[in-house]
Every structure is written in structure tokens, then in C-alpha cells.
Amino acid sequence: MSLRILFVCMGNICRSPTAEGILRDKLAAAGLAEAVELDSAGTGDWHRGKAPDSRAIQAAAGRGYDISGLRARQVTAEDFQRFDLILAMDHDNLAWLEQLRPEGGAVPELFLARQGLAVDEVPDPYYGGAAGFERVLDLLEAACAGLVAEVAARHGR
Template identity: 65%
Template sequence: MKVLFVCMGNICRSPTAEAVFRKYVQDAQLDTRIAIDSAGTGDWHVGKGPDQRACQAAARRGYDLNALRARQVTVEDFQRFDLILAMDHDNLRRLQVLRPSDSHGELDLFLRRYKLGADAVPDPYYGGEDGFEQVLDLVERASAALLDELRGRL
């Protein structure tokens, strides 16, 4: 099973989701069965590390984002990944436009999939520290639900 998390620039929300879900998968000893990556729909930050505020917030909860590097979604991702989870409606629309007609991977909003009271993970980039904590709260809840879902599919 291969999972791709997608946001706009791949420096805040999607690398946070990648790191959190990776830890959940490792703790469940499923890291040989579930591959995880993240990407952005935009190309502004390709090759750069995650936003330092995202790294700091994640580190306070035991997640390490420092080794991650931003990349842009490619058409090939739709063939390589079984599940592509967008952080918000705008990125979902961008993915739907990019998605080839012969793609067989699932495409969905990360939060909506698990009915957690919100459809989108808000972008914390232009806000304060609270936004990064809110992203972590939402991503942790959704990651637990995603792990439960994938356990049933393996």
C-alpha cells in the first residue's frame, strides 16, 4: 500500500502528515507494508526542507520532519500511489485536473475521509504557532483513522 499526502507547497501540512503517519505505521510495525510520501501541487519550494515552525511543532510531539524535502506532484504519482490524500479542496481540485484518465489510485480529502468534523486541514503558513498545533491535532486524528483503515486492507 502506497500513500501520498498533498498540500500546496509541501512544506507545512503534507510533510507533517507524512511524518506523523510514518511514525504511526512504524509503531504498528507495518513500515514494510505501507509506503508513505508527500508532495505539493505547486513548485515554489521544490528541494527545500519543511517550514521551521512545522518542524518545531512536530518535534515537540516527537516527529522529525528535518530530512524531508519538498517535491511537486507528478502525473506518475497517480500510477505509483494507491491513495492520494489532499489537505484541502483547492489542492484536491488541482489533483483532479492533473489526474490521468487511466489512474486507478484513490483520490480524496484526508479529513473528509474520516468524518472528523472538518473537510480541510487549514494552511498554517501565514498564521501563528497555533495553526501548526491545530494541523498536528487534525493530522494525528486522521492518521489514526487511516491506519485503522489500511490495517483492514492489508
């Protein structure tokens, strides 16, 4: 049975699609692509149907990740039944998810805190420069490596 993971940020154009792209690539490299169903979404609906921010696409491509084909969507109550792990990028989005969560639905978590990183939030790079997108990539690559190890352990690898 596959593990179903949803990454969530505010607009689904910077952090969460980057996390989806990184994890998809790392799982494929580990031979675990079929073991996980991945998606990303935003707590807001401003960018629904749009591609990731061009700066996020460029920064990800600089490290070999193609996120250009992803499209933004908003989190729904049904996502709490569909996904096993709902991983928020920061405290604000976690609080929003906790309010939306239906009884018996998956309990959202902070992605970085779950992976035991020294910081617990992925900063939103939207209003900053290129360095912010590189910082996001650093944090997400580290956290995704932990998720790959977790998936590998579930599958006896």
C-alpha cells in the same frame, strides 16, 4: 502488497510533510511500517528540494515526530499511477489534483473527509502563528490514526 499513499498540500512544506511524518511514526509503532509506502508532494513548485517550514519542524518535534529530513517536491502525472491513495489537504489542492489526474489514475480525495472527521480541510498554517501548526497536528494525528486502523485491518491485525 504494500499500500502506497501520497499526501498533498500546496507547497509541501507544512501540512503534507507533517502528515507523512505522523503516519510514518504511527505505522512504525503499530509494526506496520513495511505495509505502506509514503510520500508527500505539493501542487506548486516554489519550495522544491527544500526542507519543511521551520515552524512545522518545531511543532512536529514537540510531539515526537521528526520531519526535518523530508524535502519538498511537486506532484507529477506519474504519481497517479504510482500511488493507491492521493490525499489532499484542502479543496483547492483537490481541485488541482483532479485537473492533473490522467485517465485511469488514482482518484484524489480529501484526507480528513475520507477519515470521517468533522471538518474536511486541514487549514494552511503558513501565514499564521504557532497555534495554527498545533491545530494541523491535532487534525492530522486524528486522521492518521484512522489510516493506521485501516492498514491494520488490511493486514488482519
